[in-house]
Amino acid sequence: MTPILELESARLLLRQWRDEDLAEFATLCADPQVMRYFPAPLSRLESAALIGRVRGHFAEYGFGLWALERKDTGAFIGMTGLLNVGFDADFTPAVEIGWRLARRHWGLGFASEAAWTSLRCGFALLGLKEVVSFTSHDNLASQKVMQSIGMQADPAGDFEHPKLPVGHPLRPHVLYRINRAQWQATLRG
Structure with a gap:
């Protein structure tokens, strides 16, 4: 598949990573x-390795976590996108949506805007049937973004993150889902 290198929303450019983003x-x-x-x-080295893994995901699957750039200033503000879940769980294999933004860009609706753009890509361009998202039980801000883009909590799917040790306070995770029909309903509603 030809990689989807760039997406646009009203205020954001979702683009490929540049070396200067590091x-x-x-x-x-x-x-x-x-x-x-x-x-x-x-x-810094771990961040560079993460960018490398993201680039590899794009090369292998044609999509991934895009670098986020504000159109008005050209500033790099974080990442948002889609990737294959990298561990085994009851809901895998699956494609997840995720985001991470610099703190000074919080509270401006950028995470939801970029996530919505990524969902549109997943359903309209990639033909995905479902997208999931998950986070620590205590991460209410990310759960709010999930809800704002039409995702539904799946309490029966909540899980203990297998990459964290038993007893770790971040191990309990909530699971959210959205399928193509739900996404289409949000477009009409």
């Missing part, structure tokens, strides 16, 4: 507030 991305991933629902902040 500095801002590493700063974002080192911020303890941004990373509070992840096991730990990332070093």
Whole structure:
């Protein structure tokens, strides 16, 4: 499949990663507030490795986590996109939607706007039947984004994240889902 290299929303450009994105991305991933629902902040090297994995996902599957750029300023603000879930669970195989934005861009609707654009790509361009999202039980901000793009909580699918040790406070995760019919209903509604 030819990779989908770029998407646009009203205020954002979802684009391929550039080498110069690393500095801002590493700063974002080192911020303890941004990373509070992840096991730990990332070093610059870990952030670079994550960009490498994202690029590899694009090369293999034609989609992934796009770098986010504000159209008005050209500023890099984070990432949003779709990727194959990288662990085994009752709901896998599946494609998940995810996002991570620099703190100074929180509260402006960018996460929801970029996530909606990614969902549109998943259903209209990639022909996906369903997209999932999940986060730590305590991450209410991300759950609010999931709800704002029409995803529905699936309490029966809530799970313990297998990549975190038993007893870790972030291990309990909530699962959200949206299928093509639900997404189409949000377009009409």
